[in-house]
Amino acid sequence: xxxxKIQKALEGSSAIxxxxxxxxxxxxxxxxxxxxxxxxxxxATPAPAxxxxxxxxxxxxxxxxxxxxLTLHGYMENAGYDEVRAAIADNLNRRFGTRFSARNLIxxxxxxxxxxxxxxxxxxxxxxxxxxxxFFGEYRQYADNFGAKLVVVQPDxxxxxxxxxxxxxxxxxxxxxxxxxxxxxxxxxxxHEETMRSIAGILERKQKEYGTEIYLVSDEPYRxxxxxxxxxxxxxxxxxxxLVGYSFSKSLSxxxxxxxxxxxxxxxxxxxxxIRGMEIxxxxxxxxNAPSLIQKAVARCLEEKTDVAFYDxxxxxxxxxxxxLGFACIKPEGAFYLWVKSPVENEEDxxxxxxxHHILMVKGSAFGCPGYVRLAYCVSHETVxxxxxxxxxxxxxxx
Amino acid sequence: xxxxKIQKALEGSSAIxxxxxxxxxxxxxxxxxxxxxxxxxxxATPAPAxxxxxxxxxxxxxxxxxxxxLTLHGYMENAGYDEVRAAIADNLNRRFGTRFSARNLIxxxxxxxxxxxxxxxxxxxxxxxxxxxxFFGEYRQYADNFGAKLVVVQPDxxxxxxxxxxxxxxxxxxxxxxxxxxxxxxxxxxxHEETMRSIAGILERKQKEYGTEIYLVSDEPYRxxxxxxxxxxxxxxxxxxxLVGYSFSKSLSxxxxxxxxxxxxxxxxxxxxxIRGMEIxxxxxxxxNAPSLIQKAVARCLEEKTDVAFYDxxxxxxxxxxxxLGFACIKPEGAFYLWVKSPVENEEDxxxxxxxHHILMVKGSAFGCPGYVRLAYCVSHETVxxxxxxxxxxxxxxx
Numbered sequence: 046x047x048x049x050k051i052q053k054a055l056e057g058s059s060a061i062x063x064x065x066x067x068x069x070x071x072x073x074x075x076x077x078x079x080x081x082x083x084x085x086x087x088x089a090t091p092a093p094a095x096x097x098x099x100x101x102x103x104x105x106x107x108x109x110x111x112x113x114x115l116t117l118h119g120y121m122e123n124a125g126y127d128e129v130r131a132a133i134a135d136n137l138n139r140r141f142g143t144r145f146s147a148r149n150l151i152x153x154x155x156x157x158x159x160x161x162x163x164x165x166x167x168x169x170x171x172x173x174x175x176x177x178x179x180f181f182g183e184y185r186q187y188a189d190n191f192g193a194k195l196v197v198v199q200p201d202x203x204x205x206x207x208x209x210x211x212x213x214x215x216x217x218x219x220x221x222x223x224x225x226x227x228x229x230x231x232x233x234x235x236x237h238e239e240t241m242r243s244i245a246g247i248l249e250r251k252q253k254e255y256g257t258e259i260y261l262v263s264d265e266p267y268r269x270x271x272x273x274x275x276x277x278x279x280x281x282x283x284x285x286x287x288l289v290g291y292s293f294s295k296s297l298s299x300x301x302x303x304x305x306x307x308x309x310x311x312x313x314x315x316x317x318x319x320i321r322g323m324e325i326x327x328x329x330x331x332x333x334n335a336p337s338l339i340q341k342a343v344a345r346c347l348e349e350k351t352d353v354a355f356y357d358x359x360x361x362x363x364x365x366x367x368x369x370l371g372f373a374c375i376k377p378e379g380a381f382y383l384w385v386k387s388p389v390e391n392e393e394d395x396x397x398x399x400x401x402h403h404i405l406m407v408k409g410s411a412f413g414c415p416g417y418v419r420l421a422y423c424v425s426h427e428t429v430x431x432x433x434x435x436x437x438x439x440x441x442x443x444x
Numbered sequence: 445x446x447x448x449k450i451q452k453a454l455e456g457s458s459a460i461x462x463x464x465x466x467x468x469x470x471x472x473x474x475x476x477x478x479x480x481x482x483x484x485x486x487x488a489t490p491a492p493a494x495x496x497x498x499x500x501x502x503x504x505x506x507x508x509x510x511x512x513x514l515t516l517h518g519y520m521e522n523a524g525y526d527e528v529r530a531a532i533a534d535n536l537n538r539r540f541g542t543r544f545s546a547r548n549l550i551x552x553x554x555x556x557x558x559x560x561x562x563x564x565x566x567x568x569x570x571x572x573x574x575x576x577x578x579f580f581g582e583y584r585q586y587a588d589n590f591g592a593k594l595v596v597v598q599p600d601x602x603x604x605x606x607x608x609x610x611x612x613x614x615x616x617x618x619x620x621x622x623x624x625x626x627x628x629x630x631x632x633x634x635x636h637e638e639t640m641r642s643i644a645g646i647l648e649r650k651q652k653e654y655g656t657e658i659y660l661v662s663d664e665p666y667r668x669x670x671x672x673x674x675x676x677x678x679x680x681x682x683x684x685x686x687l688v689g690y691s692f693s694k695s696l697s698x699x700x701x702x703x704x705x706x707x708x709x710x711x712x713x714x715x716x717x718x719i720r721g722m723e724i725x726x727x728x729x730x731x732x733n734a735p736s737l738i739q740k741a742v743a744r745c746l747e748e749k750t751d752v753a754f755y756d757x758x759x760x761x762x763x764x765x766x767x768x769l770g771f772a773c774i775k776p777e778g779a780f781y782l783w784v785k786s787p788v789e790n791e792e793d794x795x796x797x798x799x800x801h802h803i804l805m806v807k808g809s810a811f812g813c814p815g816y817v818r819l820a821y822c823v824s825h826e827t828v829x830x831x832x833x834x835x836x837x838x839x840x841x842x843x
Contacts, residue, residue, distance in 0.1 A: 046657045046714035048568045048590070051721040058724060091513040097503045100737075104496045114490040118698035154553060154702070154731060161730035169447045186728035190589075191447070258445045299517035301736030303553070315445035322450040325457060329585035331560035332553060336735040337700030338499075 050189070068405050075403060081432035083420040084405040086230065086382070088298040090352040096297060099345040103338060118337055123324040125152025125306070125335050129344040133306060136347040141279040149310060151323050152335035155303040156266050156292035158327075160187050163262055163288055163307060164222075165330055166322035168193045172221040177207040179384075179414035181230050181264070193221070197413050205232045205375050205384065206240050213247045218255045223248065225280060228267040228379025231412045231419035233360075235275055235378040238283075245284035258286055258314040266292040266305075267380040269350060272357050275378050285312040288319070293343050295381075298351050302339045356381045359422040359429045366433050370440040383420040384409075388443040392418050398442055402435040449588070467804050474802060480831035482819040483804040485629065485781070487697040489751040495696060498744040502737060516740070522723040522733050524551025524705070528743040532705060535746040540678040548709060550722050551734035554702040555665050555691035557726075559586050562661055562687055562706060563621075564729055565721035567592045571620040576606040578783070578813035580629050580663070592620070596812050604631045604774050604783065605639050612646045617654045622647065624679060627666040627778025630811045630818035632759075634674055634777040644683035657685055657713040665691040665704075666779040668749060671756050674777050684711040687718070692742050694780075697750050701738045755780045758821040758828045765832050769839040782819040783808075787842040791817050797841055801834040 047055070064084065071080045107113035124130065130147035137143050153159035168174070170192030176184050177198045188195050198212045225244070227236040236244075248259050263280040268291065271277060281287045289308035294300035309319045327334060360377055367374050373386035385406075387395040392408050392415055399406050399418075409417035422429065446454070463483065470479045506512035523529065529546035536542050552558035567573070569591030575583050576597045587594050597611045624643070626635040635643070647658050662679040667690065670676060680686040688707035693699035708718045726733060759776055766773050772785035784805075786794040791807050791814055798805050798817075808816035821828065 046659075047565055047717045047721045050568075051565050051717075051724065054724050054728070055717060055720055058720075087519050088514070091511065092517050094507075096517070097507060097513070100503060101500065104499060108493075108496060112490065114496070114697065115487070118491050118495070118701050120486050120699045157727075157730035157732050159730075166446055166450050169449075183728060187730065190729065298513065299736075301516075301518045301520060301733060303732060303735050318446045318450075318454060321454055321457075322446045325450065325453050328556075329453070329582060330589065330729065331556040331558075331586065332731070333556050333702060334700060336702050336738065337698075338738070339735065 064405070067400070071400075071403060078427070078431065080403045080405070081428055081435055082405045083422065083424065083432075084407050086421045087423060088295055088300060088351065089423040089425060090298050090355050092298040093346060093349040093351070095346050095349050096299065096342060099342040100338065102345070103341050117341070121334060121337065123327045123334055124150070124320075126337070126340055129340045130306070132344040132347060137279070137308070140277070141282070143279065143281060143310070145308060145310065148320065149308055151307045151309070151320065151327065152340050153290070153305045153307055153327065154332045154335055155294060155300075155305045156264060156290045157183070157187075158303065158332050158335075159290035159292070159305050159307045160184075160262065160264060161190060161330060162323045162326040162332070163290060164188065164191050164193070165326040166319055167221055167260055169221075171219065173217060173219045175212070175215065175220060175223040176413070177212070177225070179205075179231050179409060179412035179417070180224070181226060182411050182413070184224055196220070200414070205229070205234045206236060207244070209243050209247065212244070213251070216247070216251045216259070218257060220251070220257070220259050222260045222262050224262045224264055226264040227278070228270060230267065230380055231382045231407070231409070232375050232384040233377025233380050233382045234375060234384075235271065235278075241280060241283045248284060248286070252286075260313065261287045263287055263289045265289060266295050269296045270353060270356065270381060271379040272353070272360060273378060281308070281310050281312070285310070286314055288313060296351055297343060297346060297349060299339070302336065304335055304339045304343055306335075356423060358426060359424065362429055362433075363420065363422050367436060370436055371444070372440065381421060381423040383422055385418050385420060387416055387418055390416065392416055399439055402439050404432060404435050404439060463804070466799070470799070470802060477826070477830065479802045479804070480827055480834055481804045482821065482823065482831075483806050485820045486822060487694055487699060487750065488822040488824065489697050489754050491697040492745060492748040492750070494745050494748050495698065495741060498741040499737065501744070502740050517736055520733060520736065522726045523549070523719075524734055525736070525739055525743075528739045529705070531743040531746060536678070536707070539676070540681070542678065542680060542709070544707060544709065547719065548707055550706045550708070550719065550726065551739050552689070552704045552706055552726065553731045553734055554693060554699075554704045555663060555689045556582070556586075557702065557731050557734070558689035558691070558704050558706040559583075559661065559663060560589060560729060561722045561725040561731070562689060563587065563590050563592070564725035565718055566620055566659055570618065572616060572618045574611070574614065574619060574622040575812070576611070576624070578604075578630050578808060578811035578816070579623070580625060581810050581812070583623055595619070599813070604628070604633045605635060606643070608642050608646065611643070612650070615646070615650045615658070617656060619650070619656070619658050621659045621661050623661045623663055625663040626677070627669060629666065629779055630781045630806070630808070631774050631783040632776025632779050632781045633774060633783075634670065634677075640679060640682045647683060647685070651685075659712070660686045662686055662688045664688060665694050668695045669752060669755065669780060670778040671752070671759060672777060680707070680709050680711070684709070685713055687712060695750055696742060696745060696748060698738070701735065703734055703738045703742055705734075755822060757825060758823065761828055761832075762819065762821050766835060769835055770843070771839065780820060780822040782821055784817050784819060786815050786817055789815065791815055798838055801838050803831060803834050803838060
């Protein structure tokens with residue numbers, strides 16, 4: 046009785062479901078402290094104390110103001126509160142030298158909601174959405190929501206930067222958008238200035254060649270999670286047709302609250318219609334607006350940061366120890382993922398071998414890139430420390 | 445550069461936009477107290493004080509608990525917190541004699557999010573979605589999101605109950621769902637037991653005739669807004685294949701927070717797959733989950749009610765006065781809308797005539813039912829009182 050697409054999704058989702066159930070069973074059987082679950086990309090650092098304080102202030106202000114509750118919990122324009130968007134625009138302008146105003150921002154139900162209103166606004170059925178492998182698997186569903194086709198670009202397997210020749214060769218007249226996700230999930234790699242300039246150059250050339258506009262959609266949930274002195278970057282400076290989808294989920298550790306925004310720079314082609322189209326899409330896709338109280342709360346926490354040092358400690362320990370044990374790892378520069386080459390061709394065998402040692406990892410084929418696995422190190426330091434002996438045993442299997 | 449669908453939506457939305465701008469201009473020119481804006485269905489009563497109290501309690505509890513912030517603002521299952529769903533199930537069971545458990549509920553980003561995850565789960569392209577005119581205009585977009593076709597059933601124009609013969613005649617083998625919205629937007633009519641039993645009987649017969657399942661989707665944002673001793677009703681008792689989409693927007697006056705739920709009763713055909721399908725849809729459409737803090741807050745406010753008497757006062761004054769002035773009105777039994785027959789065939793002329801007297805109304809054709817207008821009386825008592833002289837002058841035009 047369910048739709049054909051959902052029937053297919055139900056069949057496909059059973060593997061992930063099985064792993065989730067298996068993890069719970071393992072924790073119950075062996076004790077949660079003896080299971081090393083690196084499968085989930087959930088923040089492990091608490092939200093800054095300023096967040097709850099901001100919410101309390103908003104509640105107090107609302108209670109003191111006649112009709113305050115209707116404003117705090119009420120409808121606003123589909124794009125979000127004007128003063129919230131203005132505050133975020135100012136913050137971006139200070140940090141990145143951009144020149145946005147409130148009109149360039151649309152508050153969204155997280156980055157997932159943001160990408161969907163972008164896609165609803167720009168995609169016709171049959172259009173092509175390009176992604177650099179490996180990529181966050183749900184991009185495929187987001188494109189499919191609007192009848193578009195995913196075109197996957199291979200990585201340079203030595204660096205996990207995109208293979209630019211493969212990229213250029215796969216752009217067609219139907220290419221409507223390219224998703225760029227840096228710092229990257231699942232590799233932890235950052236696309237540095239040189240890569241971004243090359244991507245922009247290729248897009249400019251191809252736009253001219255085909256007489257089309259190709260929007261670069263920058264999916265930025267990990268923007269502030271950078272290590273080793275790498276700077277936070279903002280991709281609108283490389284390429285005019287850049288649209289940004291941002292989420293506060295990781296930067297303020299509030300993924301359950303579903304709060305983010307989209308930026309449509311004035312430089313983007315047809316920007317006025319894009320903005321109005323995304324406002325309509327926010328409504329007609331059923332989001333209506335980003336949650337109101339949390340919109341106002343994050344606007345008061347724009348200078349706050351999550352504890353990047355916490356993730357960094359896990360990153361260094363895990364990368365160094367796994368490398369020492371003989372695993373080939375890509376050194377993460379951002380996000381909270383470690384990308385490891387499977388010692389055997391079929392990485393599912395490696396994942397299953399890991400389970401025997403109570404290590405939970407996600408297979409690379411879930412990210413369009415078999416032969417690798419992803420470790421999410423957004424876990425406690427104790428979990429990392431305790432896992433090392435298990436990794437040592439796992440390494441012995443492949444010696 | 446925007447998609448064809450959005451291009452069309454941009455053209456269509458200009459009329460509503462124009463009205464919004466016009467209303468703002470009128471308020472600026474004549475003073476906001478001299479403009480009688482009955483165009484927007486926004487709650488006018490504040491949220492119960494218990495809501496902000498519940499949020500404060502949750503913040504305090506979270507601050508006292510190690511890792512509390514990760515739970516309060518963190519990811520949970522796509523269906524929502526188990527204890528929130530259990531609390532709502534218990535509340536429904538007490539009030540309506542149902543037998544739901546947490547598994548039957550999926551927390552959603554408002555009713556708009558709920559209807560979209562239902563549609564994503566059950567609709568294939570080309571399926572038919574039936575609605576009773578007049579209807580909330582965005583149902584059309586929700587159906588279109590999944591390539592389905594809207595089939596509009598005429599009302600009985602004396603009562604604005606659905607025309608059941610027209611309904612039965614339009615059901616086909618492709619009918620996948622019927623949306624029922626009672627208390628109704630825009631008419632304020634309630635579909636009483638007899639109507640609901642007739643609808644259920646017709647659906648049962650047609651399911652047998654075609655060998656299909658037809659889901660009745662009950663869109664219930666106004667469930668608790670009933671007058672004159674009418675009881676709150678819950679449609680699952682009439683028909684097994686009923687799915688419920690609920691919103692707390694009106695009942696707790698928090699439309700900006702985007703919080704609601706879907707109920708999938710065990711009796712619904714293929715209920716297990718429906719539930720799992722909606723969990724997947726919540727994720728892949730970009731909602732991911734209903735906002736976390738507000739989920740927990742509403743679970744503590746299930747016994748709270750908005751001030752129905754406030755709306756009732758507006759209802760009685762406006763209905764009696766407009767009727768006395770010679771306008772043909774449908775007496776509202778629920779929601780906060782008054783449905784008025786246009787004294788001239790083209791109700792847009794009536795809407796424009798109203799504007800001359802600073803009265804803002806919405807044309808019936810926006811609800812698939814020309815010849816009528818909707819007045820949203822979720823405004824202050826003062827606005828209603830001050831509008832009466834303007835309505836008297838408007839009536840003179842048509843004497």
